Amino acid sequence: MTEEGKLQRDIRVALGRHPSLYLMRNQVGKLFLPSKGQLLQFGRATVESLQRYFRVQFSEHPRNLTYGLEVGSSDLVGILKPSGRWFCLEVKTPTGRVSPEQEKWMALMVKFGAYCAVVRSVEEAERALAEALAS
Structure with a gap:
């Protein structure tokens, strides 16, 4: 820390x-979210775990996610x-x-x-x- x-x-x-x-x-920051298709190579359970952890839905297209004010x-x-x-x-x-x-x-x-x-x-x-x- x-x-x-x-x-x-x-x-x-x-x-x-x-x-x-x-x-x-x-x-405050940015996070790159790969597409759902890119993540599926690691298995559906991995995608579902990541979605729960990040509280986000992966879309068909990769995108940048910003967080904070x-x-x-x-x-x-x-x-x-x-x-x-x-x-x-x-x-x-x-x-x-x-x-x-x-x-x-x-x-x-x-x-x-x-x-x-x-x-x-x-x-x-x-x-x-x-x-x-x-x-």
């Missing part, structure tokens, strides 16, 4: 106990209670930099009323949550 991945996990554990926050990890979206996203306000944390190591896509996404979320912050420690994440709940 990367340093950033460990920090994300630690933040999720620390903030996950808070009764006014529902927090989720947001992984979108490129640039925050690592951790949540909902604050009772307001329903979005709470977004971009997790970075002490030397990590925010990409232009991430800056753009956070600015858009703030424009629509979300609370967004870049955090580099569990303590910063806890302060961000306290600030979001107070505002």
Whole structure:
């Protein structure tokens, strides 16, 4: 697990106990899905197992599947209670930099009323949550 991945996990554990926050990890990426015909060479049971595991139906044509909110979206996203306000944390190591896509996404979320912050420690994440709940 990367340093950033460990920090994300630690933040999720620390903030996950808070009764006014529902927090989720947001992984973003792409996955190539081969066609059903390409997979059948491994047997029908394999195709059915893969469909259950990935929760996807393989079609007659290969395709790219994207997952997560979108490129640039925050690592951790949540909902604050009772307001329903979005709470977004971009997790970075002490030397990590925010990409232009991430800056753009956070600015858009703030424009629509979300609370967004870049955090580099569990303590910063806890302060961000306290600030979001107070505002």
